[in-house]
Amino acid sequence: MRWFDCLPGCETQVPCGHGMHPVRWEAGMLRLPQHPDAEAELVLAALGGEKAGCVALAEAWGRHASDLSVLAVGPRSPRDEIRVGWDDVAAAAQAQQAGPAGPYAVSAGAVPGVLGPRRPIRIAVPPSMPASAAGRWQQAAREIERSAQRRTDMLSLLALGYGFQVRLAGQVAAAHAGRADGHDEQAAKARPALTAAPALTAAIAGRLAPAAADWLGIDADQVAVSLHHGPGWGTAELDQGRLRVTLPVSWLAWVWACGLAVTGGHLIVAVERAGWPRARVLGVRAPGTEPVPLEVHAIAAAAGPTGPAGAGDVPHWKM
Amino acid sequence: MSGEGAETYLRLLAEAELRRAAHAADGWEGPAGHGEPGTGTVAAEIALWRIRRAGRILAAAGALDEESAERAADDLRAALTVRSRGLLSRSLARRPAAPPWMLLASGGAAPRRRAPTARHAGVSMRAVPVGRTLQVADGRAPSALHFMSLVRTAAEAVITVVMRMHWPADGSSTDLEITGAGPHHLPYRQLWASDNRGAGYSVVFDGDGGTASWQGVVRLSPAPARGTRWLDLVGDGTALLRLHLVRQAARQPGPAVEESAAPPPAERLLTQEAERILAAAWDARGPTPDPDLGEIVTVLTHAGAIAADSPAPGQLAALYGRLGLAGHGIAVPAAAEIPAPWASVAAQREAAPPASGQEVFTPLAVVLPEIDGARFALAGLSCAAGESHLHVVAAGMPPPADRLTHIGSPGFSWWLKDGAGNWHVGRASEACTLGDGTQAFRLRLAPPLAAVPDTAEVVVTGPATRARAAVAVRPAPQTSED
Numbered sequence: 061m062r063w064f065d066c067l068p069g070c071e072t073q074v075p076c077g078h079g080m081h082p083v084r085w086e087a088g089m090l091r092l093p094q095h096p097d098a099e100a101e102l103v104l105a106a107l108g109g110e111k112a113g114c115v116a117l118a119e120a121w122g123r124h125a126s127d128l129s130v131l132a133v134g135p136r137s138p139r140d141e142i143r144v145g146w147d148d149v150a151a152a153a154q155a156q157q158a159g160p161a162g163p164y165a166v167s168a169g170a171v172p173g174v175l176g177p178r179r180p181i182r183i184a185v186p187p188s189m190p191a192s193a194a195g196r197w198q199q200a201a202r203e204i205e206r207s208a209q210r211r212t213d214m215l216s217l218l219a220l221g222y223g224f225q226v227r228l229a230g231q232v233a234a235a236h237a238g239r240a241d242g243h244d245e246q247a248a249k250a251r252p253a254l255t256a257a258p259a260l261t262a263a264i265a266g267r268l269a270p271a272a273a274d275w276l277g278i279d280a281d282q283v284a285v286s287l288h289h290g291p292g293w294g295t296a297e298l299d300q301g302r303l304r305v306t307l308p309v310s311w312l313a314w315v316w317a318c319g320l321a322v323t324g325g326h327l328i329v330a331v332e333r334a335g336w337p338r339a340r341v342l343g344v345r346a347p348g349t350e351p352v353p354l355e356v357h358a359i360a361a362a363a364g365p366t367g368p369a370g371a372g373d374v375p376h377w378k379m
Numbered sequence: 380m381s382g383e384g385a386e387t388y389l390r391l392l393a394e395a396e397l398r399r400a401a402h403a404a405d406g407w408e409g410p411a412g413h414g415e416p417g418t419g420t421v422a423a424e425i426a427l428w429r430i431r432r433a434g435r436i437l438a439a440a441g442a443l444d445e446e447s448a449e450r451a452a453d454d455l456r457a458a459l460t461v462r463s464r465g466l467l468s469r470s471l472a473r474r475p476a477a478p479p480w481m482l483l484a485s486g487g488a489a490p491r492r493r494a495p496t497a498r499h500a501g502v503s504m505r506a507v508p509v510g511r512t513l514q515v516a517d518g519r520a521p522s523a524l525h526f527m528s529l530v531r532t533a534a535e536a537v538i539t540v541v542m543r544m545h546w547p548a549d550g551s552s553t554d555l556e557i558t559g560a561g562p563h564h565l566p567y568r569q570l571w572a573s574d575n576r577g578a579g580y581s582v583v584f585d586g587d588g589g590t591a592s593w594q595g596v597v598r599l600s601p602a603p604a605r606g607t608r609w610l611d612l613v614g615d616g617t618a619l620l621r622l623h624l625v626r627q628a629a630r631q632p633g634p635a636v637e638e639s640a641a642p643p644p645a646e647r648l649l650t651q652e653a654e655r656i657l658a659a660a661w662d663a664r665g666p667t668p669d670p671d672l673g674e675i676v677t678v679l680t681h682a683g684a685i686a687a688d689s690p691a692p693g694q695l696a697a698l699y700g701r702l703g704l705a706g707h708g709i710a711v712p713a714a715a716e717i718p719a720p721w722a723s724v725a726a727q728r729e730a731a732p733p734a735s736g737q738e739v740f741t742p743l744a745v746v747l748p749e750i751d752g753a754r755f756a757l758a759g760l761s762c763a764a765g766e767s768h769l770h771v772v773a774a775g776m777p778p779p780a781d782r783l784t785h786i787g788s789p790g791f792s793w794w795l796k797d798g799a800g801n802w803h804v805g806r807a808s809e810a811c812t813l814g815d816g817t818q819a820f821r822l823r824l825a826p827p828l829a830a831v832p833d834t835a836e837v838v839v840t841g842p843a844t845r846a847r848a849a850v851a852v853r854p855a856p857q858t859s860e861d
Contacts, residue, residue: 129454129457132393132454132455132457133454133458133461136397140462141462142461142462143461143462143464143467144461144467148467148471152471155471155473214461215461218461257383257387258383258386258387258390258447258451259390259454261387261390262387262390262393262394265391265394266394266397266398269394270398280398281395281398285391
């Protein structure tokens with residue numbers, strides 16, 4: 061049973077070369093139907109050939125598959141609209157190829173196209189600069205280049221639409237879940253002093269709060285979240301109008317990313333049997349009560365009048 | 380208090396701010412056709428500002444490293460930007476630029492909050508009492524130049540000095556008086572020093588002051604070698620004053636010093652605010668409330684950086700009340716009592732001001748043990764023109780650039796207890812930084828000393844350590860030359 065088993069595949073069109081190509085997500089994988097041998101294309105690109113927009117996008121997906129910033133930036137609910145389009149990606153890519161502003165100006169081949177090939181950037185260092193300062197100069201320029209690449213990556217991934225955004229968020233959460241939830245003991249022991257826990261706690265809080273507001277009709281600011289570690293699903297208690305919830309990081313992937321957060325008037329806290337279009341989940345009817353098993357089924361949902369593009373790619377569930 | 384807890388608080392706060400900004404989303408784009416920021420854009424800017432402020436507070440309190448605070452703010456900025464066409468357009472119009480820390484850092488990563496390391500551990504620092512006065516009988520700007528102590532590190536040497544002006548009472552020098560006290564009034568075109576071996580030294584004055592007195596240091600270059608017996612101060616080729624450096628060196632024994640742990644950094648932030656308003660209470664303008672204090676206390680308390688039962692916020696609220704200041708914004712009730720040094724300073728303010736008049740320029744030569752990586756030489760105590768100053772030379776303190784990037788971090792705090800048991804808080808002047816990082820500064824004591832004590836208790840509190848030293852204060856030898 062995998063976290064994405066409750067999610068159907070989805071597809072969108074992305075700029076590639078002089079046209080638009082389909083990109084699909086299926087069973088936890090990003091697929092490029094127009095580029096059956098993407099690895100070979102990457103080798104050619106490394107040798108100086110053009111890199112297809114679809115391939116560059118798949119690379120960006122892979123680079124950010126465990127990036128916590130995806131959770132910090134991405135949508136919190138279907139009503140939370142991200143307003144990034146492919147024109148924005150094109151603008152960011154052009155800025156990236158133009159190089160940084162100010163004293164860190166670089167020399168690079170200007171290449172037209174949204175996700176066209178990148179040429180190695182030569183960092184311009186004033187000839188009179190001492191070696192130590194030149195090192196810092198080059199480091200700063202590289203940092204700017206990384207920052208620009210990161211911005212273009214993130215905009216590209218957001219431009220894919222809501223359906224892909226939540227699937228990437230699920231993948232990021234799943235990547236951290238074993239360690240953060242205490243199920244992966246070796247990883248937990250090896251975790252660095254500064255962990256991902258703050259970002260993961262906030263990621264759950266930001267997504268649970270609007271769901272809990274819908275569930276109980278309370279103010280989203282009255283939802284307090286902490287991480288649940290170890291066995292079991294966690295807790296949900298109402299304390300003087302404040303909902304205190306502990307949930308594992310896996311909730312983000314298995315429940316929220318699959319559109320299950322509130323189903324049939326229950327707060328869904330775990331998935332017992334994953335599947336699409338039918339699944340069995342654990343749902344809490346009211347704070348302070350034990351979760352009960354629920355049989356749920358997915359219904360195709362179109363994006364609402366105020367929903368973001370791609371909202372229909374995340375299933376709605378009913379009991 | 381772990382950094383993880385503080386970062387969790389900050390990121391949860393960011394989530395709440397993102398929701399608040401989203402509620403104003405109708406105004407994201409601004410009035411049609413005008414390109415002005417809408418209410419949503421303004422809300423986004425406010426949200427970001429709040430998170431940056433909270434991050435700085437937590438970093439200043441040592442509860443969170445600056446890199447984590449910046450990362451949380453950057454994530455919020457990105458989240459706000461991709462939800463607003465206006466912010467997104469503005470962001471895309473900008474070409475990528477170097478992150479600010481790259482312009483400051485010398486290493487390969489964003490600067491982390493530095494632990495108090497012994498960056499000048501083992502630095503050689505010696506102080507020698509000088510205690511000489513040069514009477515300058517210039518007709519229009521008569522003054523006395525009081526040389527107190529010489530402090531020498533491996534590469535630098537300074538003499539602490541006070542210049543006391545004696546302006547004519549008839550107002551005939553008003554045009555000079557309005558330029559303030561200072562060495563620019565000395566009637567010498569060239570001033571230098573020479574030693575007993577015939578070596579010469581350049582002399583540079585560095586300091587600040589008011590109308591009646593100027594406090595600072597004389598920088599000697601090069602630093603006199605060990606074994607130098609005396610320096611002659613020479614003005615326009617005439618020997619003005621001999622400063623003996625050896626025969627008085629053994630006069631002062633090292634002070635008895637007790638060390639203890641400093642209060643937690645978050646509480647020190649509040650203590651620093653108490654010290655600020657106590658010192659300001661002796662300014663002509665009087666103390667003014669810090670409008671951000673309520674926010675600081677709220678952030679520190681909610682993030683767990685200050686324990687829920689900590690007396691510090693209540694004590695600060697009580698001090699504000701004691702000084703008659705409203706609007707501090709601290710939500711907790713005022714404490715029944717405040718720390719004894721605070722109470723002492725407040726009580727002296729309430730009492731009638733002491734009769735002043737005794738002017739003293741005492742050459743201290745006390746080098747304190749290393750405190751959190753810094754060494755301090757107490758190099759003079761002066762009382763003149765209604766002000767008292769403790770003159771300090773320091774090695775190992777963060778350089779000014781570091782202090783700039785660590786806005787709000789509590790530095791070292793200074794207190795002095797006089798012979799009558801009254802406390803005085805020290806407020807540091809801007810430091811003069813020498814080539815090897817040595818810094819010279821003055822601590823203006825509030826309130827000023829009513830009398831010079833035989834012994835003073837000096838309490839220095841750094842990031843982790845508090846040192847309490849009993850310092851013998853001896854009157855300056857009354858040796859002067861015209």
